[in-house]
Amino acid sequence: MAWLNQTADFLSDSLANPQTRIPLLAATGASFTLGLCLRSLFSKQESPRLLPSPRTTLLPALSDSEKDALPLPLDVLPGARDVSTPYGSIRVYEWGPEDGPKVLFVHGITTPCVALGGIAHAMADKGCRVMLFDLFGRGYSDSPSDLPQDNRLFTTQILLALNSSPLSWTGAGSGRFCLVGYSLGGGIAAAFASYFPDLLSSLVLLAPAGLIRDSQISFQSRLLYSNGLVPENVLSFLVGRRLRAGPLITPKPKNEKVSAADAITEELPTQGQANVQLLSRAYPNVTVPAAVKWQVQNHIGFVGAFMSSMRHGPILKQRQLEAWKRLGKILTAQKSLSPEEQQAKGLRNGKVLVLCGNHDSIIVREELVEDATAALEGNVEFKYFDAGHEFPSTKYDEVAQRILDFWG
Structure with a gap:
């Protein structure tokens, strides 16, 4: 003063x-x-520890018809529930036959979990019990703004979501479950499996983060990864403005470095693909781009959650390689088990199934194959789609079939 x-x-x-x-x-x-x-602008202001989702800040003021008309309705997927936790409320969806194989989905850095709704519906049609949840700061889950969005927080959220089910997903006789992670969720799933392999029957990674090479990261994203270079409120303003701008008009060339804008937009379907999505059967008009835009405008914790995930989440190879190597050693050790022991506690086929797009400019196919094969000690099977990073929300029937084929 x-x-x-x-x-x-x-x-x-x-x-x-x-x-x-x-x-x-x-x-x-x-x-x-x-x-x-x-x-x-530049002074550091203390933020509240918990940033509530639109379920608390917006929906109470809306009529039932207005709620149904939202780009992301509260009951966008079947079996919805809100789970109260010390980290805030978590929005969870669960449906399908109670005695079917269990499948848990973890979505990406930008989209709410409805982005994987098409795959979940397809798997439920095949007799599976499916569960999805909004990561903290996305969709209708609150955001604990005083905690980094890292493997510790994500692992805790997975366990909290599982524990909220009326069925046993982790106990004796539960049959274990298949974990499917997309993009950031792929990195989350790989790290979770490296600590809790005995809980899983199989692991499926869709265009997974976690092994992106440091050489691929742009200067823009390095600002997000580095605390203190730019004041937080300035960064929040810039990131929020970019998020509100929506998808890139033209696709990013494949040989360019990854930026925060790429991470935002590559999860959104390219032009002409949005109309083929059927992510919500209760609300057929729901699309990923519209849901993300609404989320940016109405979830006060989203921008901070996105930035924290970029900084602390399982994205870069230099930060996550040890988790992948740990999983590789587990899978190699599994080979020494008898067939009966593998059936009881090993991952299906003793491998991880990795699906990726041939035209993905975020998760580069050639680099992913090389790095994942080395880290997992060859215990991995790859399948490819003639698509970009967004294929889980546009080719969901094909993705579901690839998973079923992997199960045999």
Whole structure:
């Protein structure tokens, strides 16, 4: 506040001179206003520990018809429930035959879980019990803003979602479950499997993050990964503005480096593909781009959750390689088990199934195959789609069939 006191003293002395009074008032007023704006912009303000989802901040003021008309209706998928936790409320969806094979889906960094609704419906049609949930800060899940969005928080959220089910997903006789992760969710799923392999019957990764090479990261994203280079509220403003801008008009060339904008837009279907989505059977008009745009505008915790996931989440190879290697050693050790033991506690086929797009500019196919094969000690099977990063929300029937084929 010293600059403010000096300004006040200078004003007091100068106002005694009539010739300088008016110009000085104008100049000082402008400087004072600019100073307050800069101080407000660059000063660090304490944020609340919990940022509620639109379920709390928006929906109470809407009528039933207005709720149904939302780009992301509250009951967009079957079997909805809200789970109260110390980290905030989690939105969970679960449906399908109670005695069917269990499948848990983990979505990407930008989209709410409805992006995987098409695959979940397809798997439920085949007799599976499916569960999805919105990651913290997405969809209708709250955001614990005082915690980093890292493997610890994501693992905790998975266990909380599983524990909320009326069925046993992890206990004796539960039959274990298949874990399917997309993009950021793929990195989350790989890390989870490296710690809790005995809970899983199989692991399926869709265009997974976690092994993106550091050389692929742009300067823009490095700003997000580095604390202190740019004030948080400035970064939040810039990221929020980019998020609200929506999809890129033209696809990013495959050889360009990954930026925050790419991570945002590559999960959205390219032009001409949005109309082939059927992610919600209760609301056939729901699309990923519209749901993401609405989420950006109405979830006060989303921008912060996105930035925290970019910084701390399982995205970069240099941060996540050890988790993948740990999983590889587990799978190699599984080969020494008897067929009966593998049936009881091993991952199906002793391998991880990885699905990716041939034209994905975020998860580069050639690099993913090389790095995942090495980290998992060859215990991996790859399948490819003639698509980009968004294929799980546009080719969901084919993805579901690939998973079933892998199960045999």
